[in-house]
Every structure is written in C-alpha cells, then in structure tokens.
Amino acid sequence: MTTIILGIHSNVAGSEHSFTAGHAWVTVTKDGSTQSYGLWPDNHPATIDNGPETDIRIGLEGTRFPVASRFYKLTPGQAKKLDKALKQRVAWRYTNTCASWASELIAEVTGVDIDADDWAGFETPRELGKHILKLEKKNPTSRAAPTTPEQSSWN
C-alpha cells in the first residue's frame, strides 16, 4: 500500500519577521518521492502567468526543509481528499495567501486546524510558522516519523 505523507511548511515564524515576509507551502511524499505545492501570485517573477488557471504551482519550493515543518501520515480516505484538493482551481489573493491555502488544505484533508490568522484576519506565513512550531514542541514530527491527524487533534 502506498504511504502518503503530507507536510506543511513555513520559512518564517513569529513576529520578528514582517507581516508580508516569507512563504508557506505543502509537500506530498509518496513512497519516498517528494513534491512541493504552493500558492503563488501570477505576477511573481518565479511563476508563469497562467491567467485564470490555478495558482497552485508545483515544484517551486524544492524539498529543503524550512524553519517550521510538520508532517502527517494520511489514511487512504484522506489521500483521496488531498488529490481532489490539489486539483482544484485556486486563486492567490491578499485574502487567500499561500499561508491561507496551506492551512486550509491541511484542515480540509486532515481536520487539523493550524492557525495562520494574523492582524485583521489576514493569514501570513509568519503566523502559520509560529503555530507549526507550537505543535511541534508538544509533539515533534519529521518526514520519517509523521504524526496522524487523530493524534494531533487530541493535543
């Protein structure tokens, strides 16, 4: 049976970083092979402007682990939800940032709420990173030792 591990990542954590700094994304590891997925605006020079198509970009982040990461081992049912979520057409906006998307994808697939809400309800990588680190302090994970969503929801 295929083992699927969903990772959520942020390269900034906490208020020492500015409100608009950094990036957040997810990775999916299937039988040891990892791919990254992130929400990027069309006008970022690192992306190709694809107009109304999805702003979920594949492979821009690579597989190096940033400052804050958390990993979940998915059940077959959750893996199906993940496949569906990654195929959706999602638009980057100031009210739907990379951090919003990563946080909501984890919630949609696993039911785990990792808060990314910053000032005025805008979701930011720094806030997401802070809450990833908070969860990691209580129950550390790694790609080799992921947690299950059930375990996480009990904490």
Add this chain to the structure above:
Amino acid sequence: MNKPTLILIAALMSGCGETMATPHYNAQEITVESAKVEAESLNISYRTPLESLYFSPGIKVETVAGNTTLTIVRCNINSQCDTDVKAALNQGVYSATVTMANASDLNSIFIADTNGPVSLQTLLNASVD
C-alpha cells in the same frame, strides 16, 4: 476586494519594517551558488529566501577604497526597485554579471548585511560546507 480592505492592506504593508533606504536581503539570508571573477567582471549566482510577495530584481554596487559591497535588492512584486545590475531568475537561482574595474579576488568583494558586510569568499565557503 472592497476599498476599506485595500486601505487596510496598504497600511499593514507599509508598516512592515520595509522603510530602509534599499530594502535588501542580508548576506546571511542568501545562498551563494557560485561566484567567479573574470577580467573586469564578477559572475554571481545566488538564492534568496522564498517569498511569494518579494523577489530580487538585482544588485546595487558600491566601491570604497578598493572594496566592493554588493547589496542584494529585495523588491515587492508590485513595485519597481532600482538596481545597478539586473539579475536573471531561472529555477529559483538569480544570476548577474557585475562589472568592476578593480575586480581582484572574492575576499575584497562583500555582501551587505545589517550586522556588517560579509566577504563573498566566506559566503561561498559556507554554501559549500
């Protein structure tokens, strides 16, 4: 998006500590992939932290008493930022060619950092380790 939301976003973005003369990536934040002095130029490739709202359009160059300091410019994707040398972005790596009359070795070329400039040779060694 409605007008109050846009005003709020503008206010939040302007209060983010981006008010220094040239917003830049510190030496300790970047990874120098390669740096080579050839004739009167420096070819440099570097990576910055991933940021969905910022990128590096290029480099500002200042030479004082034979030492050259490169400032890796950090620019909002919706802004125009001044550079002395433009950088090309390819698969996450920025590349630029800096012309310098007195190009000598990587120990006399520095990358700007708020804690003091760091020599290019030091950064290159760190990225190899």
